[in-house]
Amino acid sequence: MTQQAPPAAPASPSSRPVLKVGVLGSGTVGTQVVRLLGEQAEEFAARSGARLEVTGIAVRDLAAPRDPAVPRELLTDDATAVATSNDIVIELIGGIEPARTLILAAFRAGASVITGNKALIAAHGPELYAAAAAADVDFYYEAAVAGAIPVVYALRESMAGDRVTSVLGIVNGTTNYILDEMSTKGLSFEDALATAQELGYAEADPTADVDGLDAAAKAAIIASLAFHTRVGIDDVLVEGIRSITAEDIREAHASGCELKLLAIAQRVALDDAAEGVSVRVHPALVPADHPLASVHGAFNAVLVEAESAGRLMFYGKGAGGAPTASAVLSDVVAAAAHRVNGGQAPRESSYADLPVLGPEAAITRYQIQLRVDDQPGSLAAVATAFAANAVSIDSVRQSAYVGGDQAVVTIVTHPAAVKRLNAAVEALRSQERVLAVVSIQRVEGE
Amino acid sequence: MTQQAPPAAPASPSSRPVLKVGVLGSGTVGTQVVRLLGEQAEEFAARSGARLEVTGIAVRDLAAPRDPAVPRELLTDDATAVATSNDIVIELIGGIEPARTLILAAFRAGASVITGNKALIAAHGPELYAAAAAADVDFYYEAAVAGAIPVVYALRESMAGDRVTSVLGIVNGTTNYILDEMSTKGLSFEDALATAQELGYAEADPTADVDGLDAAAKAAIIASLAFHTRVGIDDVLVEGIRSITAEDIREAHASGCELKLLAIAQRVALDDAAEGVSVRVHPALVPADHPLASVHGAFNAVLVEAESAGRLMFYGKGAGGAPTASAVLSDVVAAAAHRVNGGQAPRESSYADLPVLGPEAAITRYQIQLRVDDQPGSLAAVATAFAANAVSIDSVRQSAYVGGDQAVVTIVTHPAAVKRLNAAVEALRSQERVLAVVSIQRVEGE
Incomplete structure (x- = not known):
C-alpha cells in the first residue's frame, strides 16, 4: 500500500464540541436512536466532528413502560422544552399536530430538525423548508421514504446532475406484504390483512396503509424531489388495495404478472412541448420479469429512471425500528457536521414548478x-x-x-x-x- | 394542496455567481459532461445556485476529431492551465499520471476536484484527501464506483449513522457481461471476451477488467468508505476470470448457482474481540435466488449489509458515457453549492483504522x-x-x-x-x- 500522506489526525475527543440532541417521541424508532447514540457515541463523534449528547426525550406518558435502553432521567412530558432547547431535534411523534408546531418551534429556536414524518412533509413541506431556511438551520427527512433506503438522498443529491423522467416504487411494506401473501398463498385480502395484523406488519386500523395514504404521502415527497416541483398529498391520485380479490391475483398470474401497489411519479410531455407531472398510487400489473415483481414481503424498492443515468434501483427494508433509525442517524450526522464545519442541508428546490396534472393525463x-x-x-x-x-x-x-x-x-x-x-x-x-x-x-x- | 408558504423565490439568474469549470479529458464522459452543462445550463444554475461556465477542455491532440457538442474554441493542450485556472476541475483523463499531478495542482490553485479515476484514488486516495483538506476545497468521486449508482454517496453519507458489516458487489460490467454470455449461451471465456470486444464492452487490452484490477480499485474505495479505514489497491486480494471455463459454469448451474466476479469488503471478527477488514475480488458461486445472481449483462449491483439498515441493494448501469456523466455532474452541483452557500464535501474518514487482513482471514x-x-x-x-x-x-x-x-x-x-x-x-x-x-x-x- 503506497500512501504518501500521514494518517489523518482526528480531533481529539475532548476538543470536539458538544451538540445537544432532543428527541420527540420514544417509540420503536426513538428507542433505537437513543440506544445507538449512546452505545456508539465514539463513532458518531468521529463521523460528525461533535459529541452528540441526548438531553431530553419527550413522551406523552411518563409512567408508561420503556425499553431499558432509554435513560429514564431524560424522559419528560414537556415536548416544547425539548424542541426549543437543543441543537438538533429529532421528531418521531408522527401525524400533523403537535409535530408541526413543535418542529416550527425548534426551527425558531435555532435547532436543525430531523424527521421521518411523511404525512407532515406531504402536507406542509414548503412551510417547513421555509422555516428552516429563515432560521438558517437544516431540515432532513431521509426516514420519511422507504426507511433505510437512501431515496431522499438519491433524488435530492445524487440526481442533481441529471433529469429524472420517472420514479416507480413499492414504498409501503404493509400492502406489499398483503399482496405477496395473496399471490404466494392464494389468500383473500381479508385473510392476508389478518395475518399482517397478527405479525405486526399492519396496524389495528390499517386505513393509512391499505387505502394507499401512506404511499401517497411518500409519492408526493418523491415527486417534489424528482421534479423540483411542489407536490402535496392532495395532488396524488390514490387508490388502495381493499378491493383486490384472489381472482384479480389469479388473473394477474395468468397474464404473467404480479399485482403490486405502486407509487408513480412521471414527467409527462404535454401537447404544446411543455411538461407536467403525474403522481399517483394504485395497484397495477407488473410483468413477472420486472425487478419490482420480485420484491417480496415487507421490502421496499424504488426504481428511478433518469435521462443520463438510465434505470437505477434501490432496494431494502422500508420500515421497522432499526432501519428507520439508520436513516434518522445519517441525517443527524449530516446536520451535526454542518454545525461543526459550516454548510447546510439542501433547501427546497421547486424552481421547475411544473403543473401537476389531473388523472386523465x-x-x-x-x-x-x-x-x-x-x-x-x-x-x-x-x-x-x-x-x-x-x-x-x-x-x-x-x-x-x-x-x-x-x-x-x-x-x-x-x-x-x-x-x-x-x-x-x-x-x-x-x-x-x-x-x-x-x-x-x-x-x-x- | 394546502401550502402555507409562498413559492420559493429563486435567485434571479443574473444575480447568481459564475463558477468557472475546467475539464481534463474529452472522451465519451467528458463530451457528455460538456454537452449537458451547456444544454441544461438553467437547470444546473437553479440547482447549484451558480452559473457554471466551462472555460477550458484539456485534450492531448487538438487536431483529433471531436463530437460537435464540444466547443472547439475551448479545447487546449495545456492541461496545467485548465487545472489551475478554474473553481471546479473535472478530471477525466484516467490513470495515475498526469492525473495525480494535475489534481494536486488544481487543489493548490483552490479548485474543487471531481474525478471518476478509481485507479488513482485506490493508489493515492489519502494524499488527494489531504491536499483537498489543506486547500479547503472539495474532493468528490462518485463516478469512480459503479457509474451512476450512488454507491460512494450511500457509503459516505447515508451509512454515516450505521455500522456496515459487509459490501458485496458486481462492480465491473465487462466481466459480468462475459460471465453472463458464458452462462446464458454456453460460450468459452475466449469467445465471450471476443464478443464483448466486438460490442465495445471490453477493450482491446482487457487486462484491467478480466484480471480484476478495475474491480479491485473499486473494492479498495468501497472498503475505505464502509469501514472508515484506509484500504489501498495493494491491500486487495485479486483473482480475475481468465481461468473460468465453460465447464465451471456448467458445474455452477448444476449446483443451482451462477458464477460471478465479486468485489467483497467484510468486517471480520478476530479471536481477541478486535475486528479487521477483508477486501477481495474473485469469482464465486452465488445461489441462483440471490439478488446478485440475476444481475445481467454490463449492469452493476452493490449489496450493503449494515447493523441497523439490514440489507440494501443498489442496481444500475455501472459504466458508459451518460451514466458516468450523471455521477460527475451530481458531484459538480454539490461542489458548486458549497462555493455558493458554504460547507464542504466529507473529508477522509479513516478514524476506525482497522487492520486489513491477509488472505487466510x-x-x-x-x-x-x-x-x-x-x-x-x-x-x-x-x-x-x-x-x-x-x-x-x-x-x-x-x-x-x-x-x-x-x-x-x-x-x-x-x-x-x-x-x-x-x-x-x-x-x-x-x-x-x-x-x-x-x-x-x-x-x-x-
Whole structure:
C-alpha cells in the first residue's frame, strides 16, 4: 500500500464540541436512536466532528413502560422544552399536530430538525423548508421514504446532475406484504390483512396503509424531489388495495404478472412541448420479469429512471425500528457536521414548478378483459375502438370460451394517456359485439 | 394542496455567481459532461445556485476529431492551465499520471476536484484527501464506483449513522457481461471476451477488467468508505476470470448457482474481540435466488449489509458515457453549492483504522468436489477432515459415478475462515479414501 500522506489526525475527543440532541417521541424508532447514540457515541463523534449528547426525550406518558435502553432521567412530558432547547431535534411523534408546531418551534429556536414524518412533509413541506431556511438551520427527512433506503438522498443529491423522467416504487411494506401473501398463498385480502395484523406488519386500523395514504404521502415527497416541483398529498391520485380479490391475483398470474401497489411519479410531455407531472398510487400489473415483481414481503424498492443515468434501483427494508433509525442517524450526522464545519442541508428546490396534472393525463397501459360475441369480425370491431382513439394494442389473447358463442378476450395496450384509454373503453362499450367489459387493470413497468 | 408558504423565490439568474469549470479529458464522459452543462445550463444554475461556465477542455491532440457538442474554441493542450485556472476541475483523463499531478495542482490553485479515476484514488486516495483538506476545497468521486449508482454517496453519507458489516458487489460490467454470455449461451471465456470486444464492452487490452484490477480499485474505495479505514489497491486480494471455463459454469448451474466476479469488503471478527477488514475480488458461486445472481449483462449491483439498515441493494448501469456523466455532474452541483452557500464535501474518514487482513482471514464458504472411493466409510472420512478443522458442512451431494468404484461428491461448507477451509482441504488430500480434489470454488451470498 503506497500512501504518501500521514494518517489523518482526528480531533481529539475532548476538543470536539458538544451538540445537544432532543428527541420527540420514544417509540420503536426513538428507542433505537437513543440506544445507538449512546452505545456508539465514539463513532458518531468521529463521523460528525461533535459529541452528540441526548438531553431530553419527550413522551406523552411518563409512567408508561420503556425499553431499558432509554435513560429514564431524560424522559419528560414537556415536548416544547425539548424542541426549543437543543441543537438538533429529532421528531418521531408522527401525524400533523403537535409535530408541526413543535418542529416550527425548534426551527425558531435555532435547532436543525430531523424527521421521518411523511404525512407532515406531504402536507406542509414548503412551510417547513421555509422555516428552516429563515432560521438558517437544516431540515432532513431521509426516514420519511422507504426507511433505510437512501431515496431522499438519491433524488435530492445524487440526481442533481441529471433529469429524472420517472420514479416507480413499492414504498409501503404493509400492502406489499398483503399482496405477496395473496399471490404466494392464494389468500383473500381479508385473510392476508389478518395475518399482517397478527405479525405486526399492519396496524389495528390499517386505513393509512391499505387505502394507499401512506404511499401517497411518500409519492408526493418523491415527486417534489424528482421534479423540483411542489407536490402535496392532495395532488396524488390514490387508490388502495381493499378491493383486490384472489381472482384479480389469479388473473394477474395468468397474464404473467404480479399485482403490486405502486407509487408513480412521471414527467409527462404535454401537447404544446411543455411538461407536467403525474403522481399517483394504485395497484397495477407488473410483468413477472420486472425487478419490482420480485420484491417480496415487507421490502421496499424504488426504481428511478433518469435521462443520463438510465434505470437505477434501490432496494431494502422500508420500515421497522432499526432501519428507520439508520436513516434518522445519517441525517443527524449530516446536520451535526454542518454545525461543526459550516454548510447546510439542501433547501427546497421547486424552481421547475411544473403543473401537476389531473388523472386523465397519466400515461399508463391498460389490460382490458372483454366478453365478446365469438363471431368473425368481433376482433376487428374491438381493434377499431382502440384505433379510433389512437391507442395501439400490444397483445390480444383469447383467454376463455364462456359458452358456445361467447369468448373472453384480454387486450394489453401500449402506453397512452388515461384520457385516450378511457375513451377507447367507452368506444368498446358501445360496440355491439362487445357484450361486457369484464375488468380493467393498469400495467406498469417495462 | 394546502401550502402555507409562498413559492420559493429563486435567485434571479443574473444575480447568481459564475463558477468557472475546467475539464481534463474529452472522451465519451467528458463530451457528455460538456454537452449537458451547456444544454441544461438553467437547470444546473437553479440547482447549484451558480452559473457554471466551462472555460477550458484539456485534450492531448487538438487536431483529433471531436463530437460537435464540444466547443472547439475551448479545447487546449495545456492541461496545467485548465487545472489551475478554474473553481471546479473535472478530471477525466484516467490513470495515475498526469492525473495525480494535475489534481494536486488544481487543489493548490483552490479548485474543487471531481474525478471518476478509481485507479488513482485506490493508489493515492489519502494524499488527494489531504491536499483537498489543506486547500479547503472539495474532493468528490462518485463516478469512480459503479457509474451512476450512488454507491460512494450511500457509503459516505447515508451509512454515516450505521455500522456496515459487509459490501458485496458486481462492480465491473465487462466481466459480468462475459460471465453472463458464458452462462446464458454456453460460450468459452475466449469467445465471450471476443464478443464483448466486438460490442465495445471490453477493450482491446482487457487486462484491467478480466484480471480484476478495475474491480479491485473499486473494492479498495468501497472498503475505505464502509469501514472508515484506509484500504489501498495493494491491500486487495485479486483473482480475475481468465481461468473460468465453460465447464465451471456448467458445474455452477448444476449446483443451482451462477458464477460471478465479486468485489467483497467484510468486517471480520478476530479471536481477541478486535475486528479487521477483508477486501477481495474473485469469482464465486452465488445461489441462483440471490439478488446478485440475476444481475445481467454490463449492469452493476452493490449489496450493503449494515447493523441497523439490514440489507440494501443498489442496481444500475455501472459504466458508459451518460451514466458516468450523471455521477460527475451530481458531484459538480454539490461542489458548486458549497462555493455558493458554504460547507464542504466529507473529508477522509479513516478514524476506525482497522487492520486489513491477509488472505487466510477472509470468511467464505467452499464448494469442494472430490473424487472418492465409493465404499462405506468414505463419507465418514471426509466428514472427519472437516470436523477436525472446525468447518461445518452445509450440504453433501453425490454428483456422479465415475466408474464402478469411484464417485464424485460435492460438499458445500458453512462460512469459515479461509485458513480453516484450506486446512480442511489439506486434511482431505491426506485421506486415503479421497482420490482427488477435483475443484474448489468459493460461495458467496446467503
